[in-house]
Amino acid sequence: MNQNTWTRLGSIGHQEVSITATRSTGHTYTLFSGTVEQAKLALPIRELFTDYTMTLLSAHVDLAAIDALHLTVNGNPLINPTNRAAYRSYLNKAQGLLLKKTVSKVVRRTDTLDVYFEGDTFKEHDYKLHVNGLYASEITQGKAYYSSVSNRVWTSSKKFDGDDHCKVIIEYQGMTTTLYESHAADTLTASASQDNDITHCDVE
Numbered sequence: 001m002n003q004n005t006w007t008r009l010g011s012i013g014h015q016e017v018s019i020t021a022t023r024s025t026g027h028t029y030t031l032f033s034g035t036v037e038q039a040k041l042a043l044p045i046r047e048l049f050t051d052y053t054m055t056l057l058s059a060h061v062d063l064a065a066i067d068a069l070h071l072t073v074n075g076n077p078l079i080n081p082t083n084r085a086a087y088r089s090y091l092n093k094a095q096g097l098l099l100k101k102t103v104s105k106v107v108r109r110t111d112t113l114d115v116y117f118e119g120d121t122f123k124e125h126d127y128k129l130h131v132n133g134l135y136a137s138e139i140t141q142g143k144a145y146y147s148s149v150s151n152r153v154w155t156s157s158k159k160f161d162g163d164d165h166c167k168v169i170i171e172y173q174g175m176t177t178t179l180y181e182s183h184a185a186d187t188l189t190a191s192a193s194q195d196n197d198i199t200h201c202d203v204e
Contacts, residue, residue, distance in 0.1 A: 037078045045069060045087055048094045057097050066095050067173070096177040099125070099170050106180040110162045115154040115180070122152070127179070130167045131160050 022028045048066070050056040073079065073087045102121050107114040113129065123142030130136060136158040137147035147157045160166070168180040 037076065038080070038083050041069075041072060041076070041079070041087065042083075045090050048090070054090065054093055055097075057094060061094060061098060063095070063098060063172075066091055066098065070173070092175055095172065095175065099172060099177050100179055102170070103168075103179050106168060108166065108182055111159045113156045113166055113168070115168055117152040117154065120152070122154075126171045127154065128169050128171065129156055129158075130169070131158060132165050133167075136160075 020028050048058060048061050048069075050058055070088075070091055073084060073091065079087070102118055102125060104116045104118040107116070115127070115129075120142075122139065126138065126140045128135065128138040129147070137156050138145050139147065139149055139154050142149070144154060148155050164182075166180070166182040167178060170177050170179055
């Protein structure tokens with residue numbers, strides 16, 4: 001023991017190590033469980049986020065880095081199933097946060113919906129609009145279907161009522177992320193506003 005650092009001397013190899021802490025009440029908590037390889041992998045995954053809440057991404061994060069970590073997590077036989085599932089959930093969270101940044105805002109009108117894209121990265125992804133749970137339109141790799149796109153604004157062609165349920169999703173690597181979802185409150189807000197034809201909704 002050196003100040004606040006506890007060091008175990010000797011080789012561990014590929015053995016699985018568990019570090020536990022026991023309170024005076026008798027409750028035992030597992031602080032870490034896994035191999036050295038898993039510990040090395042956990043560090044770059046933690047570094048994707050700014051803090052332990054995992055609500056904000058670090059500035060350096062991009063999809064290439066997340067994809068590379070996905071490959072490592074899925075392909076390393078030394079990772080136990082529990083840690084593999086945890087790592088996947090963290091990577092999926094980071095991926096979802098990053099994909100949400102491709103949209104700057106969504107404007108819900110009485111009978112149409114506009115999606116404003118941030119930059120041109122939308123041309124690399126696939127987006128869909130569902131109305132009341134049914135497919136309405138999409139934009140795939142920058143090409144719009146049953147809708148239109150101009151100056152980084154994707155506009156739905158399907159006409160719907162102000163109280164219809166609208167949902168915009170992005171599909172990437174087999175995972176679906178919700179970018180916008182209307183609720184009853186959207187309609188109430190629009191009715192109470194000065195311009196009752198439009199509701200401005202920030203991305204979730």
